Amino acid sequence: MEIVLKLLDWSLRQNWALGGPIVCLMVLMFIPALRNTADNPSDRAYWRDLLRHDRPAERYRSVMRKGLNWLDSRLSAHEAPQGPAQKAWSYGLLNATMALALAYPILAITIQLLCGSAIDFGGQEVMAASPPQARIFTAVWLGSSVLVYLFSGASKSRWRWTLVILATGILLLGLIFADGFAVPGNIAVAGTVAVASVGAGTVAFTGPVAFAGAVAGVGAVAFVVAATSAGTVAGAEERSSRPMARRLLFCGVLVALLIVAIKMPDDFGAGQRNQAVFFMLTMGVLPLVNAVFDFASVGLTRYLLRLGLEQKRAAWPAVLDGLGGIAIFFALGCTLIAFVTFVVPADGVPLVDLTQLFADMRRAPGDYIWLMVTLFSTLIPTLLHLSVAVLTLGLQYPAGVRNFVAGLLERGEQSGQAALLSGICICAMITIALWCPIWIFTFVITHDHGAIVNAVLWGFEAFAWAIGGI
Numbered sequence: 001m002e003i004v005l006k007l008l009d010w011s012l013r014q015n016w017a018l019g020g021p022i023v024c025l026m027v028l029m030f031i032p033a034l035r036n037t038a039d040n041p042s043d044r045a046y047w048r049d050l051l052r053h054d055r056p057a058e059r060y061r062s063v064m065r066k067g068l069n070w071l072d073s074r075l076s077a078h079e080a081p082q083g084p085a086q087k088a089w090s091y092g093l094l095n096a097t098m099a100l101a102l103a104y105p106i107l108a109i110t111i112q113l114l115c116g117s118a119i120d121f122g123g124q125e126v127m128a129a130s131p132p133q134a135r136i137f138t139a140v141w142l143g144s145s146v147l148v149y150l151f152s153g154a155s156k157s158r159w160r161w162t163l164v165i166l167a168t169g170i171l172l173l174g175l176i177f178a179d180g181f182a183v184p185g186n187i188a189v190a191g192t193v194a195v196a197s198v199g200a201g202t203v204a205f206t207g208p209v210a211f212a213g214a215v216a217g218v219g220a221v222a223f224v225v226a227a228t229s230a231g232t233v234a235g236a237e238e239r240s241s242r243p244m245a246r247r248l249l250f251c252g253v254l255v256a257l258l259i260v261a262i263k264m265p266d267d268f269g270a271g272q273r274n275q276a277v278f279f280m281l282t283m284g285v286l287p288l289v290n291a292v293f294d295f296a297s298v299g300l301t302r303y304l305l306r307l308g309l310e311q312k313r314a315a316w317p318a319v320l321d322g323l324g325g326i327a328i329f330f331a332l333g334c335t336l337i338a339f340v341t342f343v344v345p346a347d348g349v350p351l352v353d354l355t356q357l358f359a360d361m362r363r364a365p366g367d368y369i370w371l372m373v374t375l376f377s378t379l380i381p382t383l384l385h386l387s388v389a390v391l392t393l394g395l396q397y398p399a400g401v402r403n404f405v406a407g408l409l410e411r412g413e414q415s416g417q418a419a420l421l422s423g424i425c426i427c428a429m430i431t432i433a434l435w436c437p438i439w440i441f442t443f444v445i446t447h448d449h450g451a452i453v454n455a456v457l458w459g460f461e462a463f464a465w466a467i468g469g470i
Contacts, residue, residue, distance in 0.1 A: 017435075017438075017439060017442065020435065020438075021431050021432070021435045024431045024434060024435065025427055025428060025431045027147065027150075028427040028430055028431060029423070029424065029427050030147065030151075031151075034423060034426060034427050034430070035420075035423040035427070036419070036423060037409065037412075037419075037422060037423050037426055038408070038409050038412025038413065038418065038419035038422045038423065039412070039413075039419060044409050044412065044413070047405075047406075047409055047426060048406050048409045048410065050062070050063070051402040051403070051405055051406035051409070052402075052403075052406050059392050060388070060389065060392040061309055063388055063392060064305055064309060064388055065309055067388065068302065068305060068306055068309070071302065072087055074092065075090050075092035075093045075096065076088075076090035076092060076093070077092065078090070078091060078092075084303060084306050084307065085303060087302075087306075088299045088300070088302040088303035088306065089295065089296075089299035089303070090299075091244045091247075093295060093298055093299060093302075094244055094247055094248075094291075094295050095247075097291050097294040097295045097298060098247065098251075098287075098291040098295075100294070101286075101287040101288070101290040101291035101294055101377075102283075102287040103195075104286075104287075104290060104373065104374045104377045105282045105283075105286050105287065105290075105370060105371075105373075105374045106282070106283075108369065108370035108371075108373035108374055109127070109282070109370045110138070110142065111370075112369050112370050113127060113129070113130055113135070113138075114130075114135050114138060114139050116129055116130075116132075116135065117129060117366065117367070117369075118367075119367070119370065120360070120364070120367040120368075121274060121277075121278045124274045126274065126275050126278045127184070128184070130182070130183065130184060131182055133181055133182065134181050134182045134183045134184070137174075137177075137178070137181035137183060138178075138181075138183055138188075141170070141171075141174035141178075142171075142174070142195050144170055145167045145168075145170040145171045145174070145195050146167075146195055148163055148166055148167035148170065149163075149164070149167045149195070151163055152164045152167065168196075171192055171195055171196065174188070174192070175188055175189075175192060248292070251288050251291065251292060254284075254288055255285075255288055255289075258280065258284050258285060258288075259343050261280075262280070262343055262344075262345055262351065263343070263344075263345060263346055264346065265345070265346065266346055266347065267347070268345040268346070268347065268349075273349075277351050277352065280351070281340075281351070281352075285336065285339060286336070286374055289332065289335055289336060289339070290332065290374060290377060290378075293328050293331065293332040293335075293378050294377060294378055294380075296328055297324070297325055297328045297329075297378040297379070297380075297381050297382075298381045300321065300324045300325070300328070300381075301321050301324075301325070301381035301382060301384075301385055302381075304317040304318075304320055304321045304324070305317065305321070305385065318385065318389075321381075321382055321385055322382050325378060325379045325381065325382035326379075328378045329375065329376065329378045329379055330459065330460075332375060332378055333375055333460050333463075334460070334463050337354065337460060337463060337464050337467070337469055338467060338469075340352045340354065340469070341354070341464065341467055341468065341469035342467075350469075354461075354464045354469045354470045355470045358457055358460070358461050358464075358470075361457060362454065362457060365450070365453070379441075383437040383438070383441065384437075386436075386437040386440075387433045387434050387436065387437050388433070390432070390433045390436040390437065404425075405422055405425045405426065405429075408421050408422035408425065409422045
């Protein structure tokens, strides 16, 4: 274990693109269904058939169909008798995206702080960098809780709720000991909210009842931030179990409350305007808007993939998926720009100086990684689709590797060493498939000194100029 930790520490220090895949491989190895594939006859036969199959198109459809069926069973149980559009944009999907939308910005901020960077906003530091011992404690504390939540979501055992209780206990215990490790209070609270949202979103896959806590969390946080900025205290929204339209109406009501909280006070932020704006946008506006656009993006990907499987023509739906993801990404950015342009406090000073924001993002893009990660979350479904395509090709080429792993699976029933090695190889294939789109995406946005990112910023800047934001 000591060697593994030293290897992990070295790889993370060298480059995140090297350390990230190693962390991903370790996480996958902790999942029994992947680590012990050779011990389960059905899993062993499934992977062996995939590796022995010589037709990549059929393999792609097989892998994609199984993944979509699994998602439908978790997210579209009530829409199963209905058409493909209702199954794609299902009530369960809205539940999950609303829970995860709150986690995206907070997780991105937490990760940036764990990497030793401060959080700047509007030219001012809103969260200072933490000392090394605080970052190590926070990484172990939040990471272990997330892993247990993920295991509970993937588990089919009747004891999965015990894992949920254990993960929540780790989360609460960490809050108690955070002071002793010099973890700043705002980081501890933000990390706790983020992990709780991830846990709610993960557990939501096991049933619709679990989402009640997630919606309450999103609504409560957004509402409390709004009330704090306005200088009032209000109760959290009552939990709702109504259909999807009520969920969307709930989001609309929260946005309206945020607008009122911004426009009513004469002195917005009460002397701490920059921090009030930062937390208003991070904990309120971003999650609420992002939830709706993520819902549209994931639903579009699911619909187009199912359409491609039924028509056995995957190329054209894949192209439409990519174009749709890009369009939704720009729609999300333009919506946020329009919000900060037209929702102006009573003193007449805009929430965000867009001219300075664009200039800061060009000058020091590293300070705004958290914002970029949040915005690019709408492209995650498209990147996952690309991962499946990469996995399909990885199972096809080179043939020597797949035949080698298939042979290990066949010998795994009699040999424990072969079984372990086959599990490692399968986890490595999945890791490469997951990280290839990330490597490609990183290369695209960093190529030619970030020419594509500058072009995207220019597009958003042009929209802000067109509506009078700059």
